[in-house]
Amino acid sequence: MPEPMSDSEIRQIIADYDDDLDKAMQRRDERLRAAIASGRRQADLVRITGMSREAIRQALNPEIREAVRVARAAKRAGQNRSVADE
Known part of the structure; x- marks a missing residue:
């Protein structure tokens, strides 16, 4: 049976997702601004x-x-702290 993932590994999943999402939103936003610039x-x-x-x-x-x-x-950071405090 594989070793369970650590808390930090699981938190990294969310951090990676947030980073990818931010990059995708930046690309989308740039393209929408270009649409406005085009008239x-x-x-x-x-x-x-x-x-x-x-x-x-x-x-x-x-x-x-x-x-x-x-x-x-x-x-999100506040939610993580409150969960960790419990």
Whole structure:
């Protein structure tokens, strides 16, 4: 029977996923900004992609996207601490 994975190995699974997701979102956001630069409207992106207006707003504004990413990471870190404290 294989050795059980350590807590740090399991946490790394989530860290790797978050990193991959961040990279994918950056690529998507760059392409959506390019669509706007080409003359499309934000309403077009909402209609075509099915994304919410808020998701498109975040995608089009890197500062907002970063603030959301930081808040999400802080929330996750707080959840991990509370679980570890139990």
